Amino acid sequence: MIPATASTSGNDLLAALPARERENLTQHGEHVALAQDEVLCQPGERIRHAWFPLEGFVALLAEVDGHDALAVSLVGSEGMLGAPLVLGMHTSSLRARVQGAGSALRIKATDFLRVLAAAPILERQLRRYLAGRLEQLAQTAACASFHVVEARLACWMLMAHDRAHGDRFYLTHERLARLLGVRRSGVSTAAGVLQGRELIGYTRGRVVILDRAGLERAACACYGQERDEVAAVGVAAVARNDADGAVEDASPPRVAA
């Protein structure tokens, strides 16, 4: 027997759902592994599944002039892949590539949409998640334009740390360079500095977070914003779950549909 319910609550979005809605999802979903560098969705191609990561993390990459240029988002067990489905779209211009191996609950797009239509809590949850993503994308745009590589690197280390379940994960300079949209040697230099200050350890792609507080000081304020937004989705979810049917703010008790 698959420990479906137990394992799927490893995803924050799912964990916040009432049991009935969660079970409807897990019923239609399958537990799959996410292999390093696996591509879950290509730009322009039809989105076939919604994914709820349980472990590991997936980068969303924007293309420019025909090649991957910049990672605009990092999705782990706090989020989902296939967000455009929630908005009624079946394609995306972003590439989803696994950057930290792990696993996920995967649900066919059609099944997902059918379940979603009958799962008001899930829908509200995902709306909040999307709103957070909008904010975060704007933040990323500004961050990538204005902050130096070292601060941005620290930022990504922290985001990866939040999503890896532990202090160690695998991310080579080369990969990081592609995420940050800078040269590999630029990452080497910046990582060297962080290593020199004993904030991280680094040997052939094996990252160890040594001093998280120090890393937060080295990172730009964007990390704080990002974390707060993630937290906001979670808090809203808990509040809703507690109320579960009660109206906690001025919004009508689940509109139409």
Next chain:
Amino acid sequence: MIPATASTSGNDLLAALPARERENLTQHGEHVALAQDEVLCQPGERIRHAWFPLEGFVALLAEVDGHDALAVSLVGSEGMLGAPLVLGMHTSSLRARVQGAGSALRIKATDFLRVLAAAPILERQLRRYLAGRLEQLAQTAACASFHVVEARLACWMLMAHDRAHGDRFYLTHERLARLLGVRRSGVSTAAGVLQGRELIGYTRGRVVILDRAGLERAACACYGQERDEVAAVGVAAVARNDADGAVEDASPPRVAA
């Protein structure tokens, strides 16, 4: 009496609605002027209204380190302001500032949400719009990181041109610099080049588009992406409208030239 229906179909999102839904919105809305530099929404403050611009354009500005850093989106009669409301949020970290004076249909957030709950076509329409915005934000992030000022400037000129109803609008180098997140003199140099090639005319903030095709060649491919996304929302809307058999007034969905 205010010519509400006639004027509000100046907004593409509203124009695509069946008459009943549109009237529900216009009933609760008021026609207001958008003054140059007026701030419609401050980061962190509660979103009080949804706005559907009829003329002019509004920039969404991301903050970094406490001051406006980069415009991540330009909203005109093809879109709306207050998008987070659709996702159940009542704040945003972006500042909305009018960059081209005009007018808009403004609706109180509570009224808007109530109407929205009973307007399925509007809701689908806005979802698509949000999906487009997600794509476009990712694009902006990459563009701002990788493309040179001249190409980005051309890009913004084109976007402003699409949203201004005419070949002339007002945008000083200083303002553009704040939108692009670069120095004012950087804009002056880039604008000088575009002027030298007779793609635009420029005198003290008064911009004239002289050679749109040439400008498109000077711009980065990001402009094309952006335009296609805007068009996709419109096309989807028209297709839906046809399907619903709800095309009563032959208001031509203004085709982007």
Next chain:
DNA sequence: AAGCGTCTGTGCGATAGCCCACATAACGCC
């Protein structure tokens, strides 16, 4: 006609990150 504020053109040193290239070092496999 004079004056002043705004807008634009230009210059110069500083710098972060680019491109290209090469050297070293760790690991994995035979």
Next chain:
DNA sequence: GGCGTTATGTGGGCTATCGCACAGACGCTT
């Protein structure tokens, strides 16, 4: 142990943009 592959450290020249500063040009107001 030897060898190829992968990962990281380092260097030098180049360019776009920054930061700062100033002068010229335009246009509204008095």
